Amino acid sequence: MSDPKAPRGRPGERASLPMTAAELAGWDEILDARSPAEFAEDHLPGAVSCPVLDDEERAVVGTVYKERGAFEAKRIGAPLVAANISRLVSTRFADRPRRWRPLVYCWRGGTRSGSLAHVLRQVGWEAAQLEGGYKAFRRQVVADLDTMPAAFAFTVVCGATGSGKSRLLEALAREGAQVLDLEALAAHRGSLLGELPGAPQPSQKAFERRIWSVLSGLDASRPVFVESESRKVGDLRVPEALILRMRASECLRLEAPQALRARLLREDYSHFEADPDRLAQKLSCLAPLHGRERIAGWLALLGRGDWDALVAELLEAHYDPAYQRSLSRNYPAAAQGPPVAVQDVSEAAFRALAARLAQAAVRGGPLSGSS
DSSP: OOOSSOOTTOSSSEEOSOOOHHHHHTSSEEEEOSOHHHHHHOOOTTOEEOOSSOHHHHHHHHHHHHHHOHHHHHHHHHHHHHHHHHHIIIIITTTOOTTOOEEEEOSSSSHHHHHHHHHHHHHTOOOEEETTHHHHHHHHHHHHHHHGGGGOOEEEEEEOTTSOHHHHHHHHHHTTOEEEOHHHHHTBOSSTTOBBTTBOOOOHHHHHHHHHHHHHTSOTTSOEEEEOOOSEETTEEOOHHHHHHHHTSEEEEEEOOHHHHHHHHHHHTHHHHHOHHHHHHHHHTTHHHHHHHHHHHHHHHHHHTOHHHHHHHHIIIIIHHHHHHHHHHHOGGGGGSOEEEOOOOSHHHHHHHHHHHHHHHHHTOOOOEEO
16 A cells, blocks of 8 residues: 655654645545544545544533633543544554554644544554644645646636536546646536536635645646636635636637527536526526516526527526626637637537647647537
């Protein structure tokens, strides 16, 4: 299991930041000793949740600490921590080999991770405790995201709603091109109707950590394709340095006829056809922008199941004007970017288009083409 190119801190009892994403991936396993709720908000890349106190136990110990002091909190917390670590060693870690080398962390690199790492070392495993814990890692992510974007040459994929920007990014990634898919990382398609069924958005911290992980694995000597996002993807904010770098980058424009765009949108948003009441709620939120009369017309189309007419009206009255305003304001290079005709929205067509664009990007040639 061990990586001969071991990151700093191995073997030994302490490991220090900063670490690159590759160095973090070099550990046999990364163990998060914090509570499940802390882990759910965000965690180190690839970490697994191994709480030495669960959420309820942590709340009890924290209350005792505030009301009765550190000694009483430790007296109550120690047997809970001991029982949980015992259970982890006898079940979760029962099959780990002799030379297993995990990295252990908690909030600040203190008692919780120290206790778990100590027991693992007593067993004979080469466990290391991360100095500063998650808090130090979070500081590193924030600092790195202020500087990392400047190292990359982005190619921004622009195009009206339904022109296939996300499908092209997916196809580019399959063709081996470098892609930063912010909507995939944010679990959101970026518009009022963009939430993904059954896939809640991550926390802001987790979103930024996902971006950091992707950027850390990219080659700065090769172009990176990214979509022309606004500052927010759903409820999440794109890091400032990244959005500014994207807006100063070269662009290409996907161009597709409205009928083809409507077809793509009906495919991508088919979950609304199965739940028209949810779509009605979303459309009603647009009343301040478009007025009650227009919203009533859209709801009538929805009630009749006239999906083609509804999608066409939404594109003409809402999405296209809003996108053009945003594009001209935020991505001025789009007007001079090469046009890329989209004539087919099938997976095969986007795969072929992606192959041509990826090859052109590597050669430094023109990016225009068609699917």
